[in-house]
Amino acid sequence: MSASVKNKSFTYAMVVASMVIWAVSYIWVKQALEYYGPFTLVCLRIFLASIFLLGISLIFKKLKRIKKRHIPVLFALAVFDPFGYFLCENYSLQFTSATVASVIISTIPLITPVAAFIFIRERLSLLNIIGIVISFFGVMLVIVKPDFTLATSPLGLILLFSAVLFAVAYTLVLLKLTKYYHVITIITYLTCISAVYFIPVFFTLGYNDFISTPLTTDLVLLLVGLAVFASSLAFILFTSALKVIGASKSNVFSNIIPVFTAIFAWWLLSEVITLQMIIGIGIVVGGLLLSQLSIKNK
Numbered sequence: 001m002s003a004s005v006k007n008k009s010f011t012y013a014m015v016v017a018s019m020v021i022w023a024v025s026y027i028w029v030k031q032a033l034e035y036y037g038p039f040t041l042v043c044l045r046i047f048l049a050s051i052f053l054l055g056i057s058l059i060f061k062k063l064k065r066i067k068k069r070h071i072p073v074l075f076a077l078a079v080f081d082p083f084g085y086f087l088c089e090n091y092s093l094q095f096t097s098a099t100v101a102s103v104i105i106s107t108i109p110l111i112t113p114v115a116a117f118i119f120i121r122e123r124l125s126l127l128n129i130i131g132i133v134i135s136f137f138g139v140m141l142v143i144v145k146p147d148f149t150l151a152t153s154p155l156g157l158i159l160l161f162s163a164v165l166f167a168v169a170y171t172l173v174l175l176k177l178t179k180y181y182h183v184i185t186i187i188t189y190l191t192c193i194s195a196v197y198f199i200p201v202f203f204t205l206g207y208n209d210f211i212s213t214p215l216t217t218d219l220v221l222l223l224v225g226l227a228v229f230a231s232s233l234a235f236i237l238f239t240s241a242l243k244v245i246g247a248s249k250s251n252v253f254s255n256i257i258p259v260f261t262a263i264f265a266w267w268l269l270s271e272v273i274t275l276q277m278i279i280g281i282g283i284v285v286g287g288l289l290l291s292q293l294s295i296k297n298k
Helices: 003-032 038-059 068-092 098-105 108-120 126-143 154-177 183-212 217-268 275-297
Strands: none
Touching (some): 068 098, 098 154, 098 217, 098 275
Protein backbone atom coordinates (compact mmCIF):
# COMPACT_ATOMS: atom_id res chain seq x y z
CA MET A 1 0.00 0.00 0.00
CA SER A 2 1.44 3.37 -1.05
CA ALA A 3 2.12 6.17 1.44
CA SER A 4 -0.53 8.38 -0.16
CA VAL A 5 -3.18 5.68 0.20
CA LYS A 6 -2.18 5.13 3.83
CA ASN A 7 -2.34 8.87 4.54
CA LYS A 8 -5.75 9.13 2.88
CA SER A 9 -7.04 6.13 4.85
CA PHE A 10 -5.75 7.69 8.07
CA THR A 11 -7.45 10.97 7.17
CA TYR A 12 -10.80 9.28 6.64
CA ALA A 13 -10.29 7.37 9.88
CA MET A 14 -9.88 10.71 11.69
CA VAL A 15 -13.14 12.00 10.21
CA VAL A 16 -15.08 8.88 11.18
CA ALA A 17 -13.55 8.95 14.68
CA SER A 18 -14.70 12.55 15.18
CA MET A 19 -18.22 11.65 14.02
CA VAL A 20 -18.42 8.65 16.36
CA ILE A 21 -17.24 10.82 19.28
CA TRP A 22 -19.85 13.49 18.54
CA ALA A 23 -22.54 10.83 18.15
CA VAL A 24 -21.76 9.14 21.47
CA SER A 25 -21.48 12.54 23.20
CA TYR A 26 -25.30 12.72 23.23
CA ILE A 27 -25.28 9.46 25.21
CA TRP A 28 -22.64 10.81 27.60
CA VAL A 29 -24.72 13.93 28.25
CA LYS A 30 -27.83 11.85 29.00
CA GLN A 31 -25.80 9.70 31.40
CA ALA A 32 -24.09 12.67 33.05
CA LEU A 33 -27.46 14.35 33.63
CA GLU A 34 -28.19 11.54 36.09
CA TYR A 35 -25.50 13.09 38.33
CA TYR A 36 -25.62 16.84 37.59
CA GLY A 37 -28.19 19.33 36.42
CA PRO A 38 -27.71 20.74 32.90
CA PHE A 39 -26.16 24.02 34.10
CA THR A 40 -23.58 22.30 36.29
CA LEU A 41 -22.74 19.82 33.55
CA VAL A 42 -22.23 22.35 30.77
CA CYS A 43 -20.13 24.61 33.04
CA LEU A 44 -17.80 21.79 34.05
CA ARG A 45 -17.57 20.60 30.45
CA ILE A 46 -16.49 24.03 29.20
CA PHE A 47 -14.11 24.66 32.14
CA LEU A 48 -12.28 21.37 31.53
CA ALA A 49 -12.28 21.81 27.75
CA SER A 50 -10.76 25.30 28.02
CA ILE A 51 -7.94 24.01 30.23
CA PHE A 52 -7.23 21.12 27.85
CA LEU A 53 -7.38 23.25 24.67
CA LEU A 54 -5.21 25.95 26.20
CA GLY A 55 -2.61 23.34 27.11
CA ILE A 56 -2.68 21.77 23.63
CA SER A 57 -2.45 25.16 21.92
CA LEU A 58 0.56 26.22 24.02
CA ILE A 59 2.35 22.89 23.62
CA PHE A 60 1.96 22.85 19.82
CA LYS A 61 2.37 26.64 19.55
CA LYS A 62 -0.99 27.16 17.84
CA LEU A 63 -2.15 30.02 20.06
CA LYS A 64 -1.58 33.20 18.06
CA ARG A 65 -2.14 36.81 19.09
CA ILE A 66 -5.56 38.15 18.12
CA LYS A 67 -5.78 41.46 16.30
CA LYS A 68 -7.54 44.21 18.25
CA ARG A 69 -10.36 44.54 15.75
CA HIS A 70 -11.21 40.85 16.13
CA ILE A 71 -11.35 40.76 19.95
CA PRO A 72 -14.94 42.12 20.16
CA VAL A 73 -15.94 39.67 17.41
CA LEU A 74 -14.60 36.73 19.43
CA PHE A 75 -16.40 37.86 22.59
CA ALA A 76 -19.66 38.23 20.64
CA LEU A 77 -19.14 34.91 18.83
CA ALA A 78 -18.61 33.03 22.10
CA VAL A 79 -22.12 34.07 23.15
CA PHE A 80 -23.49 31.96 20.28
CA ASP A 81 -21.17 28.99 20.59
CA PRO A 82 -20.03 27.45 22.93
CA PHE A 83 -22.11 29.45 25.48
CA GLY A 84 -25.59 29.58 23.94
CA TYR A 85 -25.31 26.38 21.93
CA PHE A 86 -24.22 24.14 24.81
CA LEU A 87 -26.71 25.66 27.25
CA CYS A 88 -29.59 24.86 24.90
CA GLU A 89 -28.28 21.46 23.84
CA ASN A 90 -27.54 20.20 27.36
CA TYR A 91 -30.79 21.53 28.81
CA SER A 92 -32.83 20.06 25.94
CA LEU A 93 -31.61 16.54 26.69
CA GLN A 94 -33.56 16.64 29.94
CA PHE A 95 -36.74 16.71 27.86
CA THR A 96 -35.96 14.73 24.72
CA SER A 97 -34.10 11.61 23.60
CA ALA A 98 -30.51 11.50 22.38
CA THR A 99 -31.69 10.27 18.97
CA VAL A 100 -34.15 13.14 18.44
CA ALA A 101 -31.52 15.66 19.58
CA SER A 102 -28.90 14.35 17.14
CA VAL A 103 -31.36 14.40 14.23
CA ILE A 104 -32.34 18.04 14.84
CA ILE A 105 -28.75 19.17 15.43
CA SER A 106 -27.74 17.41 12.20
CA THR A 107 -29.84 19.94 10.25
CA ILE A 108 -27.25 22.67 10.92
CA PRO A 109 -25.53 22.06 7.51
CA LEU A 110 -28.95 22.50 5.88
CA ILE A 111 -29.99 25.69 7.67
CA THR A 112 -26.58 27.35 7.21
CA PRO A 113 -26.90 27.81 3.40
CA VAL A 114 -30.35 29.38 3.90
CA ALA A 115 -28.96 31.83 6.46
CA ALA A 116 -25.98 32.52 4.21
CA PHE A 117 -28.36 33.31 1.35
CA ILE A 118 -30.42 35.69 3.53
CA PHE A 119 -27.59 37.53 5.29
CA ILE A 120 -24.53 37.34 3.03
CA ARG A 121 -26.21 36.58 -0.31
CA GLU A 122 -24.51 33.26 -0.99
CA ARG A 123 -26.20 31.37 -3.81
CA LEU A 124 -28.74 28.74 -2.78
CA SER A 125 -28.90 25.93 -5.36
CA LEU A 126 -31.95 23.91 -6.36
CA LEU A 127 -30.43 20.79 -4.76
CA ASN A 128 -29.96 22.76 -1.53
CA ILE A 129 -33.67 23.56 -1.52
CA ILE A 130 -34.72 20.00 -2.38
CA GLY A 131 -32.39 18.62 0.31
CA ILE A 132 -33.85 20.97 2.92
CA VAL A 133 -37.44 20.00 2.06
CA ILE A 134 -36.63 16.27 2.13
CA SER A 135 -34.77 16.50 5.44
CA PHE A 136 -37.53 18.61 6.99
CA PHE A 137 -40.00 15.84 6.15
CA GLY A 138 -37.64 13.33 7.77
CA VAL A 139 -37.40 15.44 10.93
CA MET A 140 -41.20 15.53 11.09
CA LEU A 141 -41.29 11.71 11.01
CA VAL A 142 -38.84 11.60 13.92
CA ILE A 143 -40.61 14.13 16.18
CA VAL A 144 -44.28 13.42 15.32
CA LYS A 145 -46.24 10.27 16.20
CA PRO A 146 -48.56 8.52 13.69
CA ASP A 147 -51.51 10.33 15.31
CA PHE A 148 -49.78 13.68 14.55
CA THR A 149 -48.97 14.45 18.20
CA LEU A 150 -45.43 15.36 19.21
CA ALA A 151 -43.26 12.39 20.13
CA THR A 152 -41.08 14.58 22.34
CA SER A 153 -41.34 17.60 24.63
CA PRO A 154 -42.12 20.95 22.93
CA LEU A 155 -39.64 22.65 25.28
CA GLY A 156 -36.96 20.19 24.22
CA LEU A 157 -37.64 20.98 20.55
CA ILE A 158 -37.54 24.75 21.16
CA LEU A 159 -34.20 24.42 22.93
CA LEU A 160 -32.75 22.19 20.18
CA PHE A 161 -33.83 24.51 17.37
CA SER A 162 -32.40 27.43 19.39
CA ALA A 163 -29.10 25.54 19.54
CA VAL A 164 -29.27 25.11 15.75
CA LEU A 165 -29.79 28.86 15.27
CA PHE A 166 -26.87 29.65 17.60
CA ALA A 167 -24.65 27.26 15.63
CA VAL A 168 -25.69 28.76 12.28
CA ALA A 169 -24.95 32.31 13.47
CA TYR A 170 -21.63 31.09 14.85
CA THR A 171 -20.72 29.45 11.52
CA LEU A 172 -21.43 32.55 9.44
CA VAL A 173 -19.14 34.71 11.60
CA LEU A 174 -16.52 31.99 12.01
CA LEU A 175 -16.04 31.75 8.24
CA LYS A 176 -14.58 35.26 8.26
CA LEU A 177 -12.18 34.59 11.14
CA THR A 178 -10.72 31.43 9.57
CA LYS A 179 -9.10 33.65 6.94
CA TYR A 180 -6.86 35.12 9.63
CA TYR A 181 -6.27 32.39 12.26
CA HIS A 182 -5.77 28.66 12.66
CA VAL A 183 -8.99 26.90 13.67
CA ILE A 184 -7.41 25.56 16.88
CA THR A 185 -6.52 29.13 17.85
CA ILE A 186 -10.12 30.25 17.31
CA ILE A 187 -11.65 27.27 19.14
CA THR A 188 -9.30 27.76 22.10
CA TYR A 189 -10.07 31.46 22.48
CA LEU A 190 -13.82 30.90 22.10
CA THR A 191 -13.86 28.09 24.65
CA CYS A 192 -11.84 30.13 27.16
CA ILE A 193 -14.06 33.20 26.68
CA SER A 194 -17.14 31.01 27.07
CA ALA A 195 -15.66 29.59 30.29
CA VAL A 196 -15.56 33.14 31.65
CA TYR A 197 -19.21 33.61 30.66
CA PHE A 198 -20.11 30.40 32.48
CA ILE A 199 -18.53 31.45 35.81
CA PRO A 200 -21.60 33.41 37.06
CA VAL A 201 -23.88 30.62 35.73
CA PHE A 202 -21.88 28.06 37.69
CA PHE A 203 -21.91 29.93 40.99
CA THR A 204 -25.58 30.90 40.61
CA LEU A 205 -27.10 27.69 39.27
CA GLY A 206 -24.50 24.97 39.47
CA TYR A 207 -22.27 25.33 42.54
CA ASN A 208 -24.62 23.73 45.09
CA ASP A 209 -25.27 20.88 42.67
CA PHE A 210 -21.52 20.40 42.21
CA ILE A 211 -20.54 20.30 45.90
CA SER A 212 -23.45 18.03 46.83
CA THR A 213 -22.67 15.39 44.20
CA PRO A 214 -19.81 13.00 45.04
CA LEU A 215 -17.32 12.33 42.25
CA THR A 216 -17.36 8.74 41.06
CA THR A 217 -15.22 6.98 38.49
CA ASP A 218 -18.12 6.85 36.02
CA LEU A 219 -18.83 10.57 36.44
CA VAL A 220 -15.17 11.53 35.96
CA LEU A 221 -15.00 9.42 32.79
CA LEU A 222 -18.14 11.09 31.44
CA LEU A 223 -16.74 14.57 32.12
CA VAL A 224 -13.42 13.68 30.49
CA GLY A 225 -15.26 12.21 27.51
CA LEU A 226 -17.35 15.34 27.01
CA ALA A 227 -14.62 17.91 27.69
CA VAL A 228 -11.52 16.26 26.22
CA PHE A 229 -12.94 14.08 23.47
CA ALA A 230 -16.23 15.70 22.35
CA SER A 231 -15.35 19.39 22.90
CA SER A 232 -11.64 19.21 22.03
CA LEU A 233 -10.12 16.19 20.28
CA ALA A 234 -13.05 15.62 17.91
CA PHE A 235 -12.71 19.22 16.65
CA ILE A 236 -8.95 18.78 16.21
CA LEU A 237 -9.37 15.48 14.32
CA PHE A 238 -12.08 16.91 12.08
CA THR A 239 -10.14 20.09 11.36
CA SER A 240 -6.98 18.14 10.53
CA ALA A 241 -8.89 15.95 8.11
CA LEU A 242 -10.70 18.93 6.60
CA LYS A 243 -7.36 20.41 5.51
CA VAL A 244 -6.52 17.23 3.58
CA ILE A 245 -9.79 16.19 1.93
CA GLY A 246 -11.63 19.52 1.91
CA ALA A 247 -14.84 20.79 3.45
CA SER A 248 -17.29 19.12 1.03
CA LYS A 249 -16.04 15.57 1.58
CA SER A 250 -15.60 16.13 5.32
CA ASN A 251 -19.11 17.49 5.84
CA VAL A 252 -20.67 14.48 4.11
CA PHE A 253 -19.52 12.35 7.06
CA SER A 254 -21.55 14.48 9.51
CA ASN A 255 -24.66 12.89 8.01
CA ILE A 256 -23.90 9.62 9.82
CA ILE A 257 -24.04 11.17 13.32
CA PRO A 258 -27.81 10.55 13.82
CA VAL A 259 -27.35 6.94 12.69
CA PHE A 260 -24.54 6.30 15.18
CA THR A 261 -26.45 8.12 17.93
CA ALA A 262 -29.57 6.02 17.34
CA ILE A 263 -27.49 2.83 17.58
CA PHE A 264 -25.69 3.95 20.75
CA ALA A 265 -28.95 5.19 22.31
CA TRP A 266 -30.63 1.84 21.65
CA TRP A 267 -27.59 -0.08 22.94
CA LEU A 268 -26.55 1.99 25.97
CA LEU A 269 -29.74 3.83 27.00
CA SER A 270 -32.35 1.30 25.86
CA GLU A 271 -34.12 4.06 23.92
CA VAL A 272 -36.98 2.75 21.78
CA ILE A 273 -36.30 3.27 18.07
CA THR A 274 -39.50 2.84 16.07
CA LEU A 275 -39.73 1.99 12.37
CA GLN A 276 -41.08 5.49 11.71
CA MET A 277 -38.00 7.00 13.41
CA ILE A 278 -35.67 4.78 11.37
CA ILE A 279 -37.38 5.90 8.15
CA GLY A 280 -37.22 9.53 9.32
CA ILE A 281 -33.51 9.29 10.10
CA GLY A 282 -32.92 7.75 6.67
CA ILE A 283 -34.80 10.59 4.97
CA VAL A 284 -32.89 13.24 6.96
CA VAL A 285 -29.56 11.64 6.02
CA GLY A 286 -30.66 11.42 2.38
CA GLY A 287 -31.59 15.10 2.31
CA LEU A 288 -28.29 16.04 3.93
CA LEU A 289 -26.36 13.98 1.37
CA LEU A 290 -28.27 15.66 -1.46
CA SER A 291 -27.46 19.08 -0.02
CA GLN A 292 -23.76 18.20 0.30
CA LEU A 293 -23.77 16.87 -3.27
CA SER A 294 -24.87 20.30 -4.46
CA ILE A 295 -21.97 21.88 -2.58
CA LYS A 296 -19.52 19.40 -4.12
CA ASN A 297 -20.85 20.08 -7.61
CA LYS A 298 -20.41 23.82 -7.16
